[in-house]
Amino acid sequence: MNNQALSLLILLFPTAGALLLAGRGWRLPRVFTVIIGPGVVWASFAATLALFFGKASGDFTYWTWIKSGSFEVPFNLLIDNLSIFMCLVITGVGGLIVTYAVGYMEHEDDPSYVVLAGNFIFLIVGVAMVGLSSYLLIGFSYQRNSAVVAARKAFVMNVIGDVGMILGTFVVFVTFHATTYAGVFDQLKSGTFCGRPTNQCTYIFVNDSSMLELAAFLFLVGAVAKSAQLPLHTWLPDAMEGPTPVSALIHAATMVTAGVYLVGRMHPIYDVAVYAHAAVAIVGAVTALFAATIAIVQVDIKRVLAYSTMSQIGYMFLAVGIGAYAAGFFHLLSHAFFKALLFMAAGNVIHAMHDEQDMRKYGGLWGQIRPTSISFLVGSLALVGVIPFVGFFSKEQILGAAFSKPDDAAVQLLWFIGFITALITGFYTGRMWWLSFWGKPSPQRPVEHPHAPRLVMMGPVASLAVLATVGGFIQTRALGFGPAVVSDFLSSAVGPVRWEGGGGEVAVTFLTMILATALFVGAMRIRPWSPYVPWAHRLLERKYYFDEIYDAAFVRPMDWVAAFAQRDIETPVIDAAVIDTGLVARAGASGLSLTQSGYFRNYVLVFVAGAVVAAVILIVRAGS
Numbered sequence: 007m008n009n010q011a012l013s014l015l016i017l018l019f020p021t022a023g024a025l026l027l028a029g030r031g032w033r034l035p036r037v038f039t040v041i042i043g044p045g046v047v048w049a050s051f052a053a054t055l056a057l058f059f060g061k062a063s064g065d066f067t068y069w070t071w072i073k074s075g076s077f078e079v080p081f082n083l084l085i086d087n088l089s090i091f092m093c094l095v096i097t098g099v100g101g102l103i104v105t106y107a108v109g110y111m112e113h114e115d116d117p118s119y120v121v122l123a124g125n126f127i128f129l130i131v132g133v134a135m136v137g138l139s140s141y142l143l144i145g146f147s148y149q150r151n152s153a154v155v156a157a158r159k160a161f162v163m164n165v166i167g168d169v170g171m172i173l174g175t176f177v178v179f180v181t182f183h184a185t186t187y188a189g190v191f192d193q194l195k196s197g198t199f200c201g202r203p204t205n206q207c208t209y210i211f212v213n214d215s216s217m218l219e220l221a222a223f224l225f226l227v228g229a230v231a232k233s234a235q236l237p238l239h240t241w242l243p244d245a246m247e248g249p250t251p252v253s254a255l256i257h258a259a260t261m262v263t264a265g266v267y268l269v270g271r272m273h274p275i276y277d278v279a280v281y282a283h284a285a286v287a288i289v290g291a292v293t294a295l296f297a298a299t300i301a302i303v304q305v306d307i308k309r310v311l312a313y314s315t316m317s318q319i320g321y322m323f324l325a326v327g328i329g330a331y332a333a334g335f336f337h338l339l340s341h342a343f344f345k346a347l348l349f350m351a352a353g354n355v356i357h358a359m360h361d362e363q364d365m366r367k368y369g370g371l372w373g374q375i376r377p378t379s380i381s382f383l384v385g386s387l388a389l390v391g392v393i394p395f396v397g398f399f400s401k402e403q404i405l406g407a408a409f410s411k412p413d414d415a416a417v418q419l420l421w422f423i424g425f426i427t428a429l430i431t432g433f434y435t436g437r438m439w440w441l442s443f444w445g446k447p448s449p450q451r452p453v454e455h456p457h458a459p460r461l462v463m464m465g466p467v468a469s470l471a472v473l474a475t476v477g478g479f480i481q482t483r484a485l486g487f488g489p490a491v492v493s494d495f496l497s498s499a500v501g502p503v504r505w506e507g508g509g510g511e512v513a514v515t516f517l518t519m520i521l522a523t524a525l526f527v528g529a530m531r532i533r534p535w536s537p538y539v540p541w542a543h544r545l546l547e548r549k550y551y552f553d554e555i556y557d558a559a560f561v562r563p564m565d566w567v568a569a570f571a572q573r574d575i576e577t578p579v580i581d582a583a584v585i586d587t588g589l590v591a592r593a594g595a596s597g598l599s600l601t602q603s604g605y606f607r608n609y610v611l612v613f614v615a616g617a618v619v620a621a622v623i624l625i626v627r628a629g630s
Contacts, residue, residue, distance in 0.1 A: 167231025233265030290323025
């Protein structure tokens with residue numbers, strides 16, 4: 007099978023499975039559901055592996071979707087090392103999550119498009135579908151009002167990002183008169199654009215283009231919304247209303263990493279738009295610290311992981327914002343391993359605790375569900391960045407890339423923020439693990455003897471634990487030795503970068519790991535600090551009052567406007583006009599109905615009277 011067909015199959019397998027299960031799923035025996043659901047994802051993974059081993063590349067056009075004069079939008083898929091890398095992460099980790107969901111969701115009743123898009127139009131369609139998928143998955147338990155509200159919130163935030171994407175694409179088209187990646191990026195490389203209807207090439211000073219800056223900032227709005235970065239982040243913690251497999255899918259493998267991929271895919275634009283590029287790094291670093299501090303006070307185990315996701319994606323934004331694209335994508339891969347592991351291990355605990363998510367009501371699980379406890383510990387150590395787990399190597403490359411630019415004071419400040427965030431990560435992760443698994447069982451624990459997870463749930467967790475343990479050894483070059491598989495593979499798509507760290511960078515990396523590990527261990531013994539600074543605890547508990555600010559600035563004014571419009575415009579004017587028109591028509595009809603007596607003599611009388619009146623009028627007009 008050729009590469010063009012394999013590329014299309016990556017999309018068609020999940021699409022066919024979704025249509026089949028949505029259309030006929032309720033009529034099929036459950037065994038078909040549990041085979042088709044994970045099976046189509048694994049089929050896409052197999053197709054991606056075939057492209058990977060076949061070293062596929064190309065811009066495959068299947069047909070022309072829109073053509074109007076010189077404006078043309080083809081249905082094309084771009085296959086390069088970056089899109090193959092993302093597809094491997096999405097379908098591989100996604101396949102493990104969907105397989106896990108077979109066991110986790112047993113008691114319940116019965117997005118590669120973004121990655122493979124070869125033009126800006128299909129990219130918009132893809133990110134819009136990501137938002138729709140988030141809405142449907144978060145609102146899975148639609149019987150609960152909180153789930154419905156959370157889904158609606160996610161949808162609104164994602165639509166803001168969609169608007170940014172649409173406007174950014176418009177700016178790109180106006181500037182380059184092209185909608186395909188190749189058509190835009192080739193002109194950027196040459197410093198000219200030739201897409202005008204007259205086919206006249208014009209030189210463009212790409213190093214000082216306000217239009218490129220505008221487009222890059224608009225695309226950043228889309229990336230920020232999709233990846234839940236400041237200030238469009240408030241939907242992600244509420245997304246925990248969805249089932250745990252949904253949380254793992256949203257946080258680990260697919261949806262919230264779309265923003266990172268977007269910046270990486272648009273790197274020819276961001277490499278030129280220096281101000282927007284710097285904004286990516288700033289947003290990432292600030293979000294990383296912001297989310298990590300909030301995670302300190304959370305008591306819901308899934309919410310701790312949610313804010314951890316925001317923080318870790320902040321690291322990815324920091325990396326791609328300073329041009330360390332391969333480092334950012336390596337951390338994306340690393341994060342997919344350990345965050346999916348953490349969510350699914352947490353799902354095992356929640357499942358055993360009869361859906362209780364408050365960590366304060368756990369305790370003592372280490373001796374009762376040991377395999378899950380060990381798996382969660384592996385994921386926690388990878389999140390903290392302890393050697394030899396995968397998180398150590400991916401974080402080292404991001405912070406090392408920032409630390410290796412001593413002449414850039416702004417980047418050094420961003421490195422310091424990342425360093426502090428790493429230490430805070432060690433503390434809140436340690437607090438989460440000790441509260442949940444160590445010590446004595448809480449008196450409030452809903453289950454005295456929790457049951458072990460089924461094999462279909464434990465299998466994917468164990469697989470991810472292995473990947474989180476050994477996955478980092480594919481990329482150790484930043485320490486001065488070993489392979490650089492990820493950076494070498496992505497070099498053709500995002501450009502080559504220097505990976506060998508100097509002695510100072512490596513030393514700082516190990517110092518960061520040692521301090522973060524100490525905070526992880528010390529979290530068990532650190533005394534509660536909230537009584538000493540209750541205002542700080544309240545500030546973090548209220549998530550810096552972002553929800554309250556948005557409620558006061560947007561929700562309440564819009565509610566007031568809606569109420570005013572309904573009370574003073576819609577009801578008395580619009581509705582009244584329609585209703586009164588009907589009343590007038592009804593009154594007129596009632597008056598005319600009096601003439602409908604049913605007696606023939608009355609109708610003859612009316613006819614004769616009308617004839618007489620008409621005759622009189624004619625006689626008068628004739629006499630005048």
